[in-house]
Structures are given as structure tokens and as C-alpha cells.
Amino acid sequence: MDQEIDVPSFFICPISLEIMKDPVTITTGITYDRESIEKWLFLSKNNTCPVTKQVVSDSDITPNHTLRRLLQAWCTMNASHGIERIPTPKPPVSKTQIAKLFREAKKSPQCLSNCLREIRSMASHSEANKRSIEAAGASEFLSSMIINNVKNNNNVESEEALSILYNLNLSEDALKTLVGKEGEFIEALIKLMQRGSYESRAYAVMLFRSMFEVADDPMKMINIRPEFFIEVVQVLNNQISQQASKATLQLLIKLCPWGRNRIKAVEAGAVNVLIELLLDTSADRRTLEMTLMVLDMICACAEGRADLLNHGAGLAVISKKIMRVSKVGSERAVRILFSICKFSATPSVLLEMMQLGVVAKLCLVLQVDSGSKTKEKAREILKLHARTWKNSTCIPSSLVSSYPS
Numbered sequence: 439m440d441q442e443i444d445v446p447s448f449f450i451c452p453i454s455l456e457i458m459k460d461p462v463t464i465t466t467g468i469t470y471d472r473e474s475i476e477k478w479l480f481l482s483k484n485n486t487c488p489v490t491k492q493v494v495s496d497s498d499i500t501p502n503h504t505l506r507r508l509l510q511a512w513c514t515m516n517a518s519h520g521i522e523r524i525p526t527p528k529p530p531v532s533k534t535q536i537a538k539l540f541r542e543a544k545k546s547p548q549c550l551s552n553c554l555r556e557i558r559s560m561a562s563h564s565e566a567n568k569r570s571i572e573a574a575g576a577s578e579f580l581s582s583m584i585i586n587n588v589k590n591n592n593n594v595e596s597e598e599a600l601s602i603l604y605n606l607n608l609s610e611d612a613l614k615t616l617v618g619k620e621g622e623f624i625e626a627l628i629k630l631m632q633r634g635s636y637e638s639r640a641y642a643v644m645l646f647r648s649m650f651e652v653a654d655d656p657m658k659m660i661n662i663r664p665e666f667f668i669e670v671v672q673v674l675n676n677q678i679s680q681q682a683s684k685a686t687l688q689l690l691i692k693l694c695p696w697g698r699n700r701i702k703a704v705e706a707g708a709v710n711v712l713i714e715l716l717l718d719t720s721a722d723r724r725t726l727e728m729t730l731m732v733l734d735m736i737c738a739c740a741e742g743r744a745d746l747l748n749h750g751a752g753l754a755v756i757s758k759k760i761m762r763v764s765k766v767g768s769e770r771a772v773r774i775l776f777s778i779c780k781f782s783a784t785p786s787v788l789l790e791m792m793q794l795g796v797v798a799k800l801c802l803v804l805q806v807d808s809g810s811k812t813k814e815k816a817r818e819i820l821k822l823h824a825r826t827w828k829n830s831t832c833i834p835s836s837l838v839s840s841y842p843s
Contacts, residue, residue: 443516443519443521445457446512448469448505449505449508449509449512451470451471451474452468452470452488452489453470453471453474453475453478453488454471454474456471457509457524458470458471458505458509459471459472459473459524459527460472460473460501460506460527461501461502461505461506461509462475462499462500462501462502463499463500463502464479464487464494464498464499464500465494465498466487466489466490466492466494468487468488468489468490469502469505470488472499472501472527472564472566473564473565475488475499476499476564476565476566477565479494479565480565480568480569480607481565481607499566501527501529506524506526506527509524510523510524510526528563530564530566530567530570531560531567531570531571532570533570533573533574536557536560536570536571536574536575536576537574537575539553539556539557540553540574540575540579543579550583550595551595554595554598554599554602557571557576557602558598558601558602558605561602561605561606565607568606568607569609571606572606572608572609572612576602576603576606577603577606577608577612577615577616578615580599580600580602580603581603581616581619581623581626583595583596583599584596584599584600584603584623584626584627584630585622585623585626587599588626588629588630589626593630593633593634593638596626596630596634596638597630597634597635597637597638597641600627600630600638600641600642600645601637601638601641603645604641604644604645604648608648610652613648613649613651613652614652614653614654616645616649617649617650617652617653617655617658618655618658621661624646624662624666625663627642627645627646628663628665628666628669630642631643631669631672631673632665632669636676636678637678639669639672639673639676639678639682640673640678640679640681640682640685642669643669643670643673643682643685643686643689644681644682644685646670646685646689647685647686647688647689647692650689650692650693651688651692656696659692659693659696659697659699660696660697660698660699661697662693662699662702664702664705664706666702667699667702667703667705667706667708668706668707670686670689670690670706671686671703671706671707671708671711672706673686674686674687674708674711674712674715675707675711675714680722680725683715683725684724684725684728687725687728687729687731687732688728690703690708690732690735691728691731691732691735694732694735694736695735700735700736700738700739700741700742701739701741701742703732703736703742704736704739704741704742704745705741708732708736709733709736709742709745709746709749709752710745710749712729712732712733712736713733713746713749713751713752713755715729716729716730716733716755716756716759717751717755723763723764723767726759726763726767727763727764727766727767727770730756730759730763730767730770730771730774731770733746733756733770733774734770734773734774734777737774737777737778738777740781740782743777743778743781743782744782746774746778747778747782747787753775753778753787753790753791753794753796754794754796756771756774756775756796757771757775757794757795757796757799759771760772760799760800760803760812761799761802761803761806765809765812768803768809768812769809769811769812769815772800772803772812772815772816772819773815775791775796775800775815775819776815776818776819779791779819779822779823780822783822783823785826788823788826788827791827792826792827792830792832792833793832795832797820797827797830797832797833798832798833798834798837800816800819800820801820801833801837801838801840801841802837802840803816804816804817804820804840804842805837805840817842820841820842821842824841824842827841828841
């Protein structure tokens with residue numbers, strides 16, 4: 439704009455506080471800019487009207503043509519102030535258009551490639567398009583395509599379909615359908631991860647995360663094959679992207695409590711990878727918290743504790759993260775040490791904990807504000823092995839007074 443002018447309040451989107459480009463009205467009667475309300479409802483998965491806080495019972499969004507015409511007229515009247523006329527937006531694609539694309543895709547490989555290109559383009563325009571694509575059966579079409587192409591060793595189109603499938607931000611119902619496809623889809627994704635590109639492996643693990651977040655059948659999580667954990671841990675080891683690493687940690691947090699999944703994760707090399715992640719000085723707070731959460735779960739089994747103790751930096755890095763990450767991180771780190779001290783406390787382990795300063799760190803926890811749960815666990819650890827540690831010269835004299843009686 440060349441100069442400041444007053445913009446009528448009814449042209450301003452209540453969410454973004456910017457001039458609307460495509461005004462639409464939801465079922466509560468409030469008008470928003472299409473892009474803003476679609477992000478609110480579909481991408482952020484909210485189910486209430488931002489203004490009225492009422493539950494939005496129907497996700498239908500109706501174009502407000504009257505307000506759009508008024509807005510365009512106002513833009514034209516103020517063109518001399520540098521305001522450009524807002525173009526008439528394209529209507530969202532219909533289920534009929536998408537269904538036609540799916541039918542034509544079956545005619546030839548070229549038609550299939552064209553279909554994928556068209557779907558990607560449509561999905562990139564708006565959340566409304568994504569919902570129409572999903573409603574037309576995209577999850578079934580794309581997942582079946584991935585299954586069939588993986589069987590035929592056609593990685594290129596499988597990876598393209600996977601990318602589209604993830605970026606559709608599928609609804610909970612669609613994700614549950616993918617989980618329930620008799621394991622075929624999960625097996626296909628594992629195979630694609632074994633021989634696919636870094637990008638497709640990242641998309642696979644992020645889609646797995648979304649799928650298992652909504653899974654309501656425990657057997658689906660218990661019966662996961664070891665190969666799954668091998669590929670997932672490898673994604674974490676390769677540090678493909680921060681987003682993929684966080685998705686992997688969230689996935690492990692979801693799956694480790696079920697069945698023998700802790701042991702499967704250990705056998706896949708998870709402990710060493712997680713410790714290396716803790717040693718990474720560039721890791722952010724949330725990544726470190728989740729890493730400690732996964733290690734806490736894994737150390738509930740003997741195999742996990744053994745791997746941690748066999749790593750040269752295992753005990754030292756866990757101790758170092760106490761009071762260095764957050765209260766959540768400290769609590770998880772102390773819980774890991776508790777598992778070690780209660781179930782794997784050989785004389786050599788206890789000696790190593792003294793020499794590394796782990797015992798001194800636990801005494802320090804009792805002196806500072808580190809959270810009641812963390813203090814209680816630290817106190818329990820120190821009491822467990824008081825006979826070995828209490829009179830040790832490895833504990834600084836300033837901390838000896840903190841040692842619980």
C-alpha cells in the first residue's frame with residue numbers, strides 16, 4: 439500500500455487478522471479466510487469455532503460470495519492507494535473429478551504418472567482439496583498402489599504415492615484404515631524403507647507415527663516384526679531430518695510398552711543410537727526429552743540395561759543430562775539410573791558410577807529444586823547402595839551431608 443487506509447473490520451479474518459482473500463462461512467455462522475480456517479480445522483485438527491468456541495459439528499465450508507464481491511469492489515475503489523484486486527478463487531476440486539482421475543490411472547503407466555502429478559498439484563492448493571481427495575478414496579487407491587508396486591520392485595511410483603499419501607494429512611478414520619489393511623501396507627512400507635531413498639524413508643516413518651497414534655487394536659502394535667524396528671532405528675541413526683528423528687522417537691514411545699517391542703528395539707541397535715543422540719550437542723530440548731523417555735522404557739528390560747552399560751559413555755551421558763535438559767529430562771534420566779541400580783548393580787557398575795561422578799550428581803539432586811519425583815528416585819537409588827557409596831572419597835565433602843541416612 440502507498441499509504442495507510444482504514445480497512446473495514448468485516449474484511450479482516452478473525453484468525454490471521456489479515457484481509458481475507460477467499461471468505462468462507464462455517465456452520466457457526468462466522469466468516470473466515472479459507473486458508474486460515476482450513477489450517478485450524480484440518481491441519482491443526484481443532485473441532486471448535488475459533489471465535490464462538492462452539493463445536494463445529496460439520497466440517498463443510500461455504501464460500502461467502504457476497505462478502506467476496508464486496509471485498510473485490512472495495513479493492514477496486516482503493517486501487518489508487520496501492521491495493522490490488524483480490525482474484526476470484528478457484529473452487530475446491532470435487533470428489534467426481536478425483537474419482538475420474540483414479541479410473542483413468544488404471545489405463546496405462548503414463549496415465550498413472552499423470553494421475554499422481556495431478557493429485558499432488560491439487561493437494562498443494564488447499565486443505566479443502568486434500569479433504570476432497572481423501573473423500574474420493576485416495577488412501578485406498580494410493581496404499582494399494584504402493585503395495586502392488588513394491589511387489590513389482592517399482593520404487594519410483596511407490597515413493598511418489600507415499601509422499602502424496604503423507605502430505606494429505608489424512609483423517610483419523612483414514613489412518614485407522616491403513617493400520618487395519620491385514621498388515622499388507624505396513625509390510626510394503628518396511629520393504630520400501632529397506633531399499634528406498636532417504637526422503638521416502640522419512641515419509642514412511644512419519645506416516646507410521648500418524649498411523650500408530652490412532653491405532654486402537656493392541657495386537658497391531660504387539661505383532662510388529664523385528665525388521666520394522668531395524669528400519670526405524672536406522673532412520674534415527676542416519677539423522678535424515680529433525681522432523682523424521684522426532685517422528686521416530688514418538689513412534690518408539692508409542693510402541694515400546696507393547697509386548698516384546700522393547701527387546702526388538704534393543705536388538706535393532708536402538709540403545710547405541712539413542713546414546714549417540716544424547717551426545718549430540720546440537721540436539722534440542724524436546725529431542726533430548728524424548729530420547730530419555732525411550733531409553734527409560736528400554737531400560738525396563740535386561741537387554742536394554744546391558745546395552746547401556748556396555749556403551750562407554752552410557753552412564754556418563756545419562757548422569758550429565760540430569761539438571762541440564764528440563765525437569766522432564768531429569769526425571770527420566772534418574773529413572774534410568776534407578777533401573778540400573780535396582781536390577782543391574784554389579785560391583786563394577788557401582789564402582790563406575792562413583793568414578794564417573796554419577797553418585798555425586800544424585801547427591802546434588804537432593805540439594806536443588808529438581809522436582810519431587812526426581813528427588814524421591816534419587817534418594818531411593820542412594821539408599822539402595824548406601825553401604826558401598828556413603829563413605830566414598832569420590833563424593834565431594836560438600837555433598838556428603840546430602841546423603842540420605
